[in-house]
Amino acid sequence: MSRTPRASRTAVLVCQGRAAADGLIAPGRFADPTALPLLRPDEREAVQWVRDGVPPRTWQQRLDYETVRASAELMALRTIAIDDAIRAHPSPQLVILGAGLDGRAWRMPELAGVTVFEVDQPASQQDKRDRAVDLPGDPPRFVPVHFGRDRLAETLAAHGHRADVATTWLWEGVVPYLTKAAVAGTVAELAACSAPGSRLVVNFQSPAVSTTLGRVVARLLTASTGRASVWANEPWRSTWTPAAMAALLTRHGFHVTRAANLLDTARALGLPVPRARSLRHSQVTVADRA
Numbered sequence: 046m047s048r049t050p051r052a053s054r055t056a057v058l059v060c061q062g063r064a065a066a067d068g069l070i071a072p073g074r075f076a077d078p079t080a081l082p083l084l085r086p087d088e089r090e091a092v093q094w095v096r097d098g099v100p101p102r103t104w105q106q107r108l109d110y111e112t113v114r115a116s117a118e119l120m121a122l123r124t125i126a127i128d129d130a131i132r133a134h135p136s137p138q139l140v141i142l143g144a145g146l147d148g149r150a151w152r153m154p155e156l157a158g159v160t161v162f163e164v165d166q167p168a169s170q171q172d173k174r175d176r177a178v179d180l181p182g183d184p185p186r187f188v189p190v191h192f193g194r195d196r197l198a199e200t201l202a203a204h205g206h207r208a209d210v211a212t213t214w215l216w217e218g219v220v221p222y223l224t225k226a227a228v229a230g231t232v233a234e235l236a237a238c239s240a241p242g243s244r245l246v247v248n249f250q251s252p253a254v255s256t257t258l259g260r261v262v263a264r265l266l267t268a269s270t271g272r273a274s275v276w277a278n279e280p281w282r283s284t285w286t287p288a289a290m291a292a293l294l295t296r297h298g299f300h301v302t303r304a305a306n307l308l309d310t311a312r313a314l315g316l317p318v319p320r321a322r323s324l325r326h327s328q329v330t331v332a333d334r335a
Contacts, residue, residue: 056145062116079148143219211242299332
């Protein structure tokens with residue numbers, strides 16, 4: 046019997062990172078006022094420790110502090126890189142794949158008049174809807190999808206997506222949790238319903254022994270507190286070199302127009318890079334449909 050997926054815990058960590066970074070990391074270039082309202086009271090505690098810059102004394106709290114602090118550094122840069130790619134190529138439709146607790150539909154004025162679709166597995170999506178009830182403005186169109194079972198294009202079409210109209214596809218923080226076959230299959234589905242002028246913004250991890258070891262250590266440290274790791278039920282299943290990702294996208298009719306890692310983004314912004322190795326292996330590739 047298959048287990049019913051539960052709401053994503055990594056989505057909460059990503060949101061905590063954005064909330065901790067809001068207005069503090071790269072001020073003037075990064076802000077996310079939707080992040081804190083999307084968190085529950087107990088999830089906000091570690092965010093406030095990071096924003097105050099005062100590490101707590103107990104081991105369990107200190108581990109939460111360091112985890113959210115590392116997430117904040119990564120999420121600010123990742124968000125800047127992706128938001129810039131969205132702004133630079135306006136489309137009538139935006140589809141966010143594996144949306145988690147993404148707040149773009151509410152916080153980006155550039156999306157006024159754009160039809161925003163959020164695709165996610167039903168449990169995570171219901172959790173998001175419960176959390177977002179007090180956010181002002183128009184919500185996205187929620188598209189519940191059982192990944193690996195539902196046909197993405199057909200489900201999107203049933204919710205109003207038009208394959209004959211240009212679409213910006215945002216695939217952030219999802220690829221590592223999919224097998225290579227699942228990634229390739231998803232790209233094929235996106236290509237099949239991407240009109241000329243569409244854009245795909247995909248975030249993925251390049252292979253790195255240090256990153257893999259870091260996640261193992263993080264899980265062991267969390268276990269030392271008697272809790273399960275946030276990644277316990279959401280392991281990484283694939284990494285991609287930029288060349289391999291570009292080759293996959295090219296095979297399906299996308300032309301890569303930009304490929305950079307988050308270390309490049311940090312340096313371009315003149316920001317300090319305390320975790321250069323981690324940033325170097327987090328990639329953002331932008332590809333357009335001719």
